[in-house]
Each structure stands twice: as C-alpha cells, then as structure tokens.
Amino acid sequence: MKKILIANRGEIARRIIRTCNRLGIETIAVHSEADGELPYVSEATESVLIGPNPVVQSYLQADKIIEQAKQRNADAIHPGYGLLSENADFARKVEEAGMIFVGPASHIIEKMGDKIEARRTMIAAGVPVVPGTEEGVRSLEEAVIEAKRIGYPVMLKASAGGGGIGMVRCENEQALSQQFESVKNRAKAYFGDDVVFLEKFIQTARHIEVQVFGDASGGVVHLFERNCSVQRRNQKVIEEAPSPALAGNVRTELCEAAVQAAKAVGYTNAGTVEFILDEDSNFYFLEMNTRLQVEHPVTEEITGFDLVEWQINVARGESLPPQETIQADNHAIEYRIYAEDPKTFMPSPGLLERITWGEDARIETGYEAGNRVTPFYDPMIAKVIITGASREEALNKSHEFFAQTDIAGVKTNLPLFREFTESQIFEAGDYTTASLAEWLITKKEAQQS
Structure with a gap:
C-alpha cells in the first residue's frame, strides 16, 4: 500500500496523514471549496477539489471520489468517520474498483451499519439488546403504535447512521409526532437513508x-x-x-x-x-x-x-x-x-x-x-x-x-x-x-x- 486517498476532512484527515507519513505512505486529500485553506489539504502529498461546500455536493460524492482515487493511482481509500465511512455501497464500489477499503468489508458494513439488522444479528448471537422495534417504522402511525408497545420514553433513531445527529428522545406521543419527520429528513440528508426505528430509552444509563x-x-x-x-x-x-x-x-x-x-x-x-x-x-x-x-x-x-x-x-x-x-x-x-x-x-x-x-x-x-x-x-x-x-x-x-x-x-x-x-x-x-x-x-x- 503506497498511496491512500482520505475520503474525509479536518482533524481526522490530519490524523490519518500523520500515521501515513510515519509509515511512508503517500496521501491524497479531497476538499470542498470552503475547506481549501485548512491544514490537512497542504499536509497531504497531493490534494484535489472535490466539489462545492454542501456535503452532498462534495464529501458525499462517492463516484467522484473513487474516480479521483483511480486517476491518481491510489491503492486504497480511508473513509475516516462520518460521511461515507459506514456507507456499504461506497465500500463496495471501492472494492469493485480494485482498491482497498481501509475498514470492514462492504457486506459487514451493510449488516452492522444498518442498526436494525445489527439488532437482529446480536439477538441471534445471544448478546443482550435494548428493547425496541425489529423492523424500520415507515409512518408516524406505525411509530405511535410501536412506542406504546415499548413504553415511553423512547429513542427515535436513524437506521443507517450513528451519533446524535440521527436520534432524538421522545417522552410522549406528542414529542414523537413532532420529531418523526425531522429525524427521517436528517437521516436522509446525513446518511442517505430515511429508515428509522425505535428503542426503549433506559433511564439512569x-x-x-x-x-x-x-x-x-x-x-x-x-x-x-x-x-x-x-x-x-x-x-x-x-x-x-x-x-x-x-x-x-x-x-x-x-x-x-x-x-x-x-x-x-x-x-x-x-x-x-x-x-x-x-x-x-x-x-x-x-x-x-x-x-x-x-x-x-x-x-x-x-x-x-x-x-x-x-x-x-x-x-x-x-x-x-x-x-x-x-x-x-x-x-x-x-x-x-x-x-x-x-x-x-x-x-x-x-x-x-x-x-x-x-x-x-x-x-x-x-x-x-x-x-x-x-x-x-x-x-x-x-x-x-x-x-x-x-x-x-x-x-x-x-x-x-x-x-x-x-x-x-x-x-x-x-x-x-x-x-x-x-x-x-x-x-x-x-x-x-x-x-x-x-x-x-x-x-x-x-x-x-
């Protein structure tokens, strides 16, 4: 592995560059128009403007990132965290392009990156899980029914991504009704998938x-x-x-x-x-x-x-x-x-x-x-x-x-x-x-x- 494209930005890109430098591996930084002056761009071996400022037009442009990696003879792509790091389609396309995805294989990301599928897998493996829905909830009406079964308060969560961006605590039906579409929209915007599910919120956790x-x-x-x-x-x-x-x-x-x-x-x-x-x-x-x-x-x-x-x-x-x-x-x-x-x-x-x-x-x-x-x-x-x-x-x-x-x-x-x-x-x-x-x-x- 001689050259890695870093499909990320900011401090995690600098972090990866630092280790690559120590290992003698060249790096390619991608950046949006807004990030062109950030330190990681100049610290990489080479850099490329990947698109305008919004993430959907820059750091989430999977095909464009892969094409730049191929053009610049990268052996591998490191996704960092966030952005495309848990996107199974991106990992699969990297693999199909003949490059190494520095992370788990695409089928594992698909299985565990999908929080609902991960819950099913853990149940089958005998690992205790938080009570919740075993399928995605597609409508507010369905969410209300499931929340009553689980018992309030509940966490409304995006299935395709982790972190606080894709989740919200709902104390009652009114809160669930107010937040349902908002969480779905954020899930779609940040993770490319609007499927959401419910989990019991454990008090004093x-x-x-x-x-x-x-x-x-x-x-x-x-x-x-x-x-x-x-x-x-x-x-x-x-x-x-x-x-x-x-x-x-x-x-x-x-x-x-x-x-x-x-x-x-x-x-x-x-x-x-x-x-x-x-x-x-x-x-x-x-x-x-x-x-x-x-x-x-x-x-x-x-x-x-x-x-x-x-x-x-x-x-x-x-x-x-x-x-x-x-x-x-x-x-x-x-x-x-x-x-x-x-x-x-x-x-x-x-x-x-x-x-x-x-x-x-x-x-x-x-x-x-x-x-x-x-x-x-x-x-x-x-x-x-x-x-x-x-x-x-x-x-x-x-x-x-x-x-x-x-x-x-x-x-x-x-x-x-x-x-x-x-x-x-x-x-x-x-x-x-x-x-x-x-x-x-x-x-x-x-x-x-």
Missing part, C-alpha cells in the same frame, strides 16, 4: 463502548472500553478510558460480549460495539459502528497502539496480536471543543482569530488560527486528550489545561468544560447520560434564585 478489531484470519480482539456518557443533544462531548463506572467482573463480561458480537459477523478492521449500562450494571447492545471512532485517541493513550496503523495493517492482510498481549495503563480523557454557544449548544461559525492551547495535552484539530469554521460541517474545532497515571491526575491536568486555553473569534464550549469538570458528579465519575443536562438545569436555577 451509562454509555459504554468497546474498541474491537478483527483480521482476515478470523481473529478478533478488544482494546478495552471507553465511557462516553457525557453528552449534549445525544452527542458525546467527553469520553474517557477506562470507564470509572465499571466494577468487578462487568468489564471482563462487557469486553467479551463485544468480541462475541464482532465474531458473530466475521468482523474485520476497526469497529466499536456500543452498550448501555443500567444502574444495576446490566448491559445491553446499542449499536456497532463499523469505523474508527472520534474518541479513539483515549484508547491509543491507554494501550500505546496507533489504531490507524492497525487499520492499515489489517487492510494489508496482516494478523492482529494475541489478546493477552494487549494491556491497558494510565487514564485518558477526551474533550470535544466545539464552535458553539455553551448555553444553547447552537453552532457559532466564524473566523478563528486566536488559538492558545494549554500544556501537556494531545490536541487533534482540523484548524489553525486564521482558519474559518463554516456552517457547512460539524463545528468541532478540536479534540483535546489529556492523560495521567490515574484519573485524579488526568483531572488535575485538565483543570490546568482549560485555565491556560483561549480561543477568540467564535463562541466555544470551553466555559462548559471549565465548570463541569470541577463538578462533584464528574469528579466522582458517577455520571450518566443525563448528568450534563441535569447539571445545566441546576446551574440555571441557582443563577435565577
């Missing part, structure tokens, strides 16, 4: 995911878990590894269930098996993301492995190391820095006039000072990963980092992190998927009193 890898010989290993329970609008904003929520044999059982899930579909390359952990430490399969995750750096920090390198090696046919050789040490926390109003979480695009980062942190960013965060894409500015010998040390280093960090030109969620990371519930590690929202309500009430 923790969102725990396990990093897995599979190779062509059938080997599957895990690289331990990540806690992704700090969320806003159902999207993760803080992730950490290992999870402070796991005790006793639960960690072992959870990781073994993730490996079982991956083996059930003959999984290859990087994947993440996501679970919901209830207040009694029962866990349920939520979904499997057939790609590298935004939060993969915390796993790299505790294991010492480069997961992009692992992806490339597996794609080249190499075998994975034995499970017993994979050990975890230290504690890592990742913070997603967004250009957004910290009070409303609404995007705050604009010119990044100044960026001053704190010390002693790993920073994965798609921007430098002078770049512009545009309204066309996810407004994440950077991921900050802070590692310590213990969780307490990682937290202390986090406080110091945020005290030293400043971004001018756009609103950011830095004030949120400065305060929430010093809250009792976060410092205790006893938070759930509802904790951030509850903390914000408590804070607002205190300010008004």
Whole structure:
C-alpha cells in the first residue's frame, strides 16, 4: 500500500496523514471549496477539489471520489468517520474498483451499519439488546403504535447512521409526532437513508463502548472500553478510558460480549460495539459502528497502539496480536471543543482569530488560527486528550489545561468544560447520560434564585 486517498476532512484527515507519513505512505486529500485553506489539504502529498461546500455536493460524492482515487493511482481509500465511512455501497464500489477499503468489508458494513439488522444479528448471537422495534417504522402511525408497545420514553433513531445527529428522545406521543419527520429528513440528508426505528430509552444509563478489531484470519480482539456518557443533544462531548463506572467482573463480561458480537459477523478492521449500562450494571447492545471512532485517541493513550496503523495493517492482510498481549495503563480523557454557544449548544461559525492551547495535552484539530469554521460541517474545532497515571491526575491536568486555553473569534464550549469538570458528579465519575443536562438545569436555577 503506497498511496491512500482520505475520503474525509479536518482533524481526522490530519490524523490519518500523520500515521501515513510515519509509515511512508503517500496521501491524497479531497476538499470542498470552503475547506481549501485548512491544514490537512497542504499536509497531504497531493490534494484535489472535490466539489462545492454542501456535503452532498462534495464529501458525499462517492463516484467522484473513487474516480479521483483511480486517476491518481491510489491503492486504497480511508473513509475516516462520518460521511461515507459506514456507507456499504461506497465500500463496495471501492472494492469493485480494485482498491482497498481501509475498514470492514462492504457486506459487514451493510449488516452492522444498518442498526436494525445489527439488532437482529446480536439477538441471534445471544448478546443482550435494548428493547425496541425489529423492523424500520415507515409512518408516524406505525411509530405511535410501536412506542406504546415499548413504553415511553423512547429513542427515535436513524437506521443507517450513528451519533446524535440521527436520534432524538421522545417522552410522549406528542414529542414523537413532532420529531418523526425531522429525524427521517436528517437521516436522509446525513446518511442517505430515511429508515428509522425505535428503542426503549433506559433511564439512569451509562454509555459504554468497546474498541474491537478483527483480521482476515478470523481473529478478533478488544482494546478495552471507553465511557462516553457525557453528552449534549445525544452527542458525546467527553469520553474517557477506562470507564470509572465499571466494577468487578462487568468489564471482563462487557469486553467479551463485544468480541462475541464482532465474531458473530466475521468482523474485520476497526469497529466499536456500543452498550448501555443500567444502574444495576446490566448491559445491553446499542449499536456497532463499523469505523474508527472520534474518541479513539483515549484508547491509543491507554494501550500505546496507533489504531490507524492497525487499520492499515489489517487492510494489508496482516494478523492482529494475541489478546493477552494487549494491556491497558494510565487514564485518558477526551474533550470535544466545539464552535458553539455553551448555553444553547447552537453552532457559532466564524473566523478563528486566536488559538492558545494549554500544556501537556494531545490536541487533534482540523484548524489553525486564521482558519474559518463554516456552517457547512460539524463545528468541532478540536479534540483535546489529556492523560495521567490515574484519573485524579488526568483531572488535575485538565483543570490546568482549560485555565491556560483561549480561543477568540467564535463562541466555544470551553466555559462548559471549565465548570463541569470541577463538578462533584464528574469528579466522582458517577455520571450518566443525563448528568450534563441535569447539571445545566441546576446551574440555571441557582443563577435565577
């Protein structure tokens, strides 16, 4: 593998380029008109304008991306995460074009990328799943019937893609009626498929995911878990590894269930098996993301492995190391820095006039000072990963980092992190998927009193 086209943008493109440079692999960056000045474009070996600003006219142009890869003699295409990364048709076209897709095979993406099909597969494999619908719900009338059967609150979710973009919590029939068409439309816009389904919303839940890898010989290993329970609008904003929520044999059982899930579909390359952990430490399969995750750096920090390198090696046919050789040490926390109003979480695009980062942190960013965060894409500015010998040390280093960090030109969620990371519930590690929202309500009430 001598040349890889990166079918993505921003910080994940830079992340892939960095590993490719170390491995002596040339890279091709694709970019929209709005992204032409971003650092990843100049850092790649070569670059190509792929289209206008909207994602549907640029980064989702599968045929155009593949054609550019062929014209430029790429051996492989790395999809990053989001965009086309879980698009089975794209992976299949890459394979048919005679190139390597740096990810799971197209038939696996089809099976597990479809969240409904993934639920069926896990049930057959004996992995516990969250109660929900076994088929897509095509109409609001059908959704109302199924929601009554499952019991409110429910999660209305896109079948073709993960993340908070394609899901919403519905407390009652009125909320479901209001959100149904909106979620379908977002699913179509972001994932190319408007099929949605329902799952029971588990109260007092923790969102725990396990990093897995599979190779062509059938080997599957895990690289331990990540806690992704700090969320806003159902999207993760803080992730950490290992999870402070796991005790006793639960960690072992959870990781073994993730490996079982991956083996059930003959999984290859990087994947993440996501679970919901209830207040009694029962866990349920939520979904499997057939790609590298935004939060993969915390796993790299505790294991010492480069997961992009692992992806490339597996794609080249190499075998994975034995499970017993994979050990975890230290504690890592990742913070997603967004250009957004910290009070409303609404995007705050604009010119990044100044960026001053704190010390002693790993920073994965798609921007430098002078770049512009545009309204066309996810407004994440950077991921900050802070590692310590213990969780307490990682937290202390986090406080110091945020005290030293400043971004001018756009609103950011830095004030949120400065305060929430010093809250009792976060410092205790006893938070759930509802904790951030509850903390914000408590804070607002205190300010008004």
